[in-house]
Amino acid sequence: MTQNNRTDVVIVGGGPVGMLLAAELRLAGTSVVLLEQLPERSPHSKAFGLHARSLESLDRRGLVERFRDGARSWNNGHFAGLDVWVDFSLLDSSHGYALLSEQARTEELLEAHAKESGADIRRRHTVTAIDQDADGVTVAATGPDGAYELRAEYVVGCDGARSIVRKAAGIGFPGSGGRVTARLGDVVLADRDNAPMGMERTERGLLFCVPLDDRYHRVATFDFGPDKKNPEESLTLEELTASMREIWGTDHGAHDARWLSWFTDSARQADRYRAGRILLAGDAAHIHFPVGGQGLNLGLQDALNLGWKLAAQIHGWAPPGLLDTYDAERQPPARRVLENTRAQIALMNPDPDVTPLRELLESLMRIDAANRHIAEMLSGVNVHYDLSAGAEVHPLVGKFASDLPLETADGTTRLAELLRGGKAVLLDLTGGTEVAAVQREWAASVADATRVTSVAAAGTDASELAALLVRPDGYVAWAADRDTAPDRVRDGLGTALRTWFGKS
Ligand SMILES: Cc1cc2nc3c(=O)[nH]c(=O)nc-3n(C[C@H](O)[C@H](O)[C@H](O)COP(=O)(O)OP(=O)(O)OC[C@H]3O[C@@H](n4cnc5c(N)ncnc54)[C@H](O)[C@@H]3O)c2cc1C
Known part of the structure; x- marks a missing residue:
């Protein structure tokens, strides 16, 4: 139980991953304090979709109907903006589709779930330092009433790409990137009727454009040029429209931006997900270019893998090594997502030499088995864990159990x-x-x-x-x-x- 300034687990960060993990820990009978620096959820959605493995998992917590309620779903996705769609209906899954659930809505539903589970969610609380010893972890934070300390058995960093928890634990974050600058805006297009839909690859880069509602479009340019943005500078509408004209030849009269953001193709993964009593999940553990809609989905699976194991450790019945299986099981799926996003970046390069490779892949994706392979990869349905410990086991061991x-x-x-x-x-x-x-x-x-x-x-x-x-x-x-x-x-x-x- 949480007693004054003591709790079983402190979760740093109340994004989707932190919220789901808080609920999982509560379900397993552990006390949880979640510290989130933002006073309220962002109304702007980075992610837009939930894939099959997330939906299957939400079903196993009785949540999938909440997410499906009023939300659109679709059978198709894209891989590197190729002209042949990825067909999610080919999946061997009780949820062979992608659900349109904007991140703001996903976070709202997961926060409600965490609160219903009894998690102590504290907004306007910023974690400033973390220090572990043999008996626990001391978390220093600043809240509405000033600075204070919390003591926990374990701390999980769900605090995103720039994770302070990861840095405090001395966990490395090696990776690659720096070739692509993506500029994104939720904007109004003056000639909305002529705006293209989906991805368009030109000789100068790639453009992404989809309607969000009756008024706004999400537009993004992927710029492979040599000029890189200063990491300290934010994106302006003028810069976005200039990039649209450069890559696309027109900005379609983009104006009234309600959200502007930019990012790169940086792909990094924590070199370990656990350092003693400190663990990482979600973007704190892995980042990659947001192509194929995978990052949030990947993080939710981290939370589902970690929650029951960490609770078992705290309750004292965890068999030796159980908590370490979190790192062993969750590193490979993230590594594969980093690889497939790097592959997609390579395929999106405007270099004309890449075009025949795209055409070759498109011809393969017309074959159901190849298309299914990509669908399984993007949706996370291909994830299974090696639980054999070197022994001969039943073929189902390590796989996600079908909904019998x-x-x-x-x-x-x-x-x-x-x-x-x-x-x-x-x-x-x-x-x-x-x-x-x-x-x-x-x-x-x-x-x-x-x-x-x-x-x-x-x-x-x-x-x-x-x-x-x-x-x-x-x-x-x-x-x-x-x-x-x-x-x-x-x-x-x-x-x-x-x-x-x-x-x-
Ligand atoms: C443009 C874009 C589009 C994307 N589209 C998709 C998609 O379609 N599908 C998909 O699956 N993924 C997508 N992603 C990725 C997805 O948005 C992230 O993977 C997801 O937000 C990660 O969730 P998280 O909870 O791990 O981290 P975050 O969402 O980053 O949450 C971390 C939280 O920690 C808090 N925090 C940080 N430091 C502290 C501190 N010191 N103290 C207290 N709180 C702190 C932050 O305020 C934040 O709320 C996209 C990303 C981008 C940029």
């Missing part, structure tokens, strides 16, 4: 619904004695067996699957088929329960 339709004693349900409480689920689809016996044995060895919910159910599809152990983040920790030998069920399930959910 189920018949239980309490009626019809889905696996996604069983995961809403944020606990692991042990699903016995055969009513066999082996799974129940192993579960009982494990339950007798731990102080609180409710950290794994056991459910006997009949699958309503004709799958060969006999049993499944699913982690709170929806990934399969162990699985057995109907023809798996009883001794393999005993050994495999017993090991998986102890490995992921403790033995005391």
